[in-house]
Amino acid sequence: MSTMVKLISQEGEIIEVDQETVMLSVLIKSMIDDSGTEEDIPLPNVSKSILEKVLEFCKHIKEHPLQEIEKPLKSANLRDIIPEWYDDFVDVEQETLFEVILAANYLDIKPLLELACAKVATMVKGKSVLDVRKTFNIENDLTPEEEAQILEENKWAEEAIQ
Amino acid sequence: MNDGQMLGIGHEDLFMKFPPGKPFIAPWSISQWHPNNMEIKIIPVLLIIFDYFDMEDLDKLSHVCKLFCNVATMDCLYQKFEVMVDTGSDISSSSSSNNDITYHFIDEEKVQFKNGKIRSERKTSIKIIEELDTLNPAINTRQPAKPRVSVIKGAVFQGIPEEESEWGDIQSEAEEEHAKSKNIQDILNEFREGAEIRTIEKRQNNRPSEFARLDSMNSKKIFKQCSDRLNHTHVFSEAMGDAYTDSQHINDVMMTIGSRELACSPYNIDKVRMKQNHKEGSIYQFQKKESSISTTTDNYMHKTDREGSILSLRRPSSYASSNKMPKVARKRNTFIIRPDLLNKISKLAPKKSVNSFRKESTLQSIQEHPSEDKIGDFSGASQNLKPKNFLKQKRYSVYPMDRNKLGQFNHLNLLQMIQNPRR
Numbered sequence: 001m002s003t004m005v006k007l008i009s010q011e012g013e014i015i016e017v018d019q020e021t022v023m024l025s026v027l028i029k030s031m032i033d034d035s036g037t038e039e040d041i042p043l044p045n046v047s048k049s050i051l052e053k054v055l056e057f058c059k060h061i062k063e064h065p066l067q068e069i070e071k072p073l074k075s076a077n078l079r080d081i082i083p084e085w086y087d088d089f090v091d092v093e094q095e096t097l098f099e100v101i102l103a104a105n106y107l108d109i110k111p112l113l114e115l116a117c118a119k120v121a122t123m124v125k126g127k128s129v130l131d132v133r134k135t136f137n138i139e140n141d142l143t144p145e146e147e148a149q150i151l152e153e154n155k156w157a158e159e160a161i162q
Numbered sequence: 163m164n165d166g167q168m169l170g171i172g173h174e175d176l177f178m179k180f181p182p183g184k185p186f187i188a189p190w191s192i193s194q195w196h197p198n199n200m201e202i203k204i205i206p207v208l209l210i211i212f213d214y215f216d217m218e219d220l221d222k223l224s225h226v227c228k229l230f231c232n233v234a235t236m237d238c239l240y241q242k243f244e245v246m247v248d249t250g251s252d253i254s255s256s257s258s259s260n261n262d263i264t265y266h267f268i269d270e271e272k273v274q275f276k277n278g279k280i281r282s283e284r285k286t287s288i289k290i291i292e293e294l295d296t297l298n299p300a301i302n303t304r305q306p307a308k309p310r311v312s313v314i315k316g317a318v319f320q321g322i323p324e325e326e327s328e329w330g331d332i333q334s335e336a337e338e339e340h341a342k343s344k345n346i347q348d349i350l351n352e353f354r355e356g357a358e359i360r361t362i363e364k365r366q367n368n369r370p371s372e373f374a375r376l377d378s379m380n381s382k383k384i385f386k387q388c389s390d391r392l393n394h395t396h397v398f399s400e401a402m403g404d405a406y407t408d409s410q411h412i413n414d415v416m417m418t419i420g421s422r423e424l425a426c427s428p429y430n431i432d433k434v435r436m437k438q439n440h441k442e443g444s445i446y447q448f449q450k451k452e453s454s455i456s457t458t459t460d461n462y463m464h465k466t467d468r469e470g471s472i473l474s475l476r477r478p479s480s481y482a483s484s485n486k487m488p489k490v491a492r493k494r495n496t497f498i499i500r501p502d503l504l505n506k507i508s509k510l511a512p513k514k515s516v517n518s519f520r521k522e523s524t525l526q527s528i529q530e531h532p533s534e535d536k537i538g539d540f541s542g543a544s545q546n547l548k549p550k551n552f553l554k555q556k557r558y559s560v561y562p563m564d565r566n567k568l569g570q571f572n573h574l575n576l577l578q579m580i581q582n583p584r585r
Contacts, residue, residue, distance in 0.1 A: 072213075117213075124219070
């Protein structure tokens, strides 16, 4: 019988999960190594809903390992690259996706972090500069002079690619 | 501007600031949601995202905004410049994990000897490690023997046949030397005991007085011994004669990039040997380190010129096949510069050694940031949010905290290099 671990979410709610599942998180693993499984593990940076989503990922990846996503991305459609379940998993609203990224980074879950970042990358890939700004609500803070400078400095890269 | 405004983003301030309570949905606005912690994570997360782009995408993204431009520039550099790592894994006293990476900064200092002579000397890693310890309290608890990250700008690797390898001898020499070496702490003690007044200019942070002393008789010998032991930098040995010039070039750029990608590099910087000294540039041979990725020992050639620019391949035909490329590099398309791009890239490589910006920006950065207040702010931001019992423990982020901090220094250098590539 696997040992259960108590995780305390940002809201202070306790989520019980088996130790094997959460060991994917380097953070939690280190805490368990330090303090054992009897002590509750506070995760003040992760809300309950996101924590549950993260745990869902941890449970699934145990049974269905995710291969490393190839870089650079070959397609703007993540489904072409990874199994459907993982694509569905990150097919969420931007805010949720970025919360997952933050949680993955905080909990140090590399596969989840890379999956979520790959999803963001697919949202950018193939889009024009204007589309990218619009998608992510980014203000262009580059002055015309700076843009000209970037263009000038990128010439060498363009020459190299040609 | 939109609700989520980008304020004060410049080369000195990479991190976006957001007014509180304003919704802004973008990964680079994550500091809004976790204002005490997450701004220092923006750059690493963006770097991961940008990892998935090719050069064309990166070029495009550099026009989106300043932050994207900065990150895209960094990622471009990762893709353009060869990167090498010394993990220090064979240092017996090292118990650090892969995340425990020490960055090696070089700058100049004046050394005054008892006889009154003053001469410039490159600052070695002993001070560098200590300096970084001072800058980042999180490092203080670590052992002196730590993995060190280095980079080589513009390096080009090509496979050479195994039978041509001289690595058997090189390896055994290195192993023998390490076996003979003293414990690092003993060497440091020896270093301290034979101390003499050492005047260090251009320094602002306080350092233990014992480290400000150097024995006039034994200083050079012991100092070098310490340096070599601590860093396994055989490549920097003076015994390599003319190679020292080029190895300084290696040193010059080693502080320019800090990235998790470095940890994936398949090369050992301590397994390096100058194969041929040529008027156009020395040729180095590197050994691929054993890793979980590949257990085979492959040899690669690296050629660099004296000015720090990229030269064409010595034997480009042997490199043309992607099968000759290191596995990681092939997969990531990050560590290798394609031979067919070399001529064009070399036009853009700095014509002058990066010494100038090394002296200016690195030293400036170190001088500008040693304040403990700033350090406290930096480390405290994450500590506040760490679960209990964590303050005394290891770093738990995917990206080491000091990496983030050093990223600021590195980024300044990178930007200067990009802005003034032909200085």
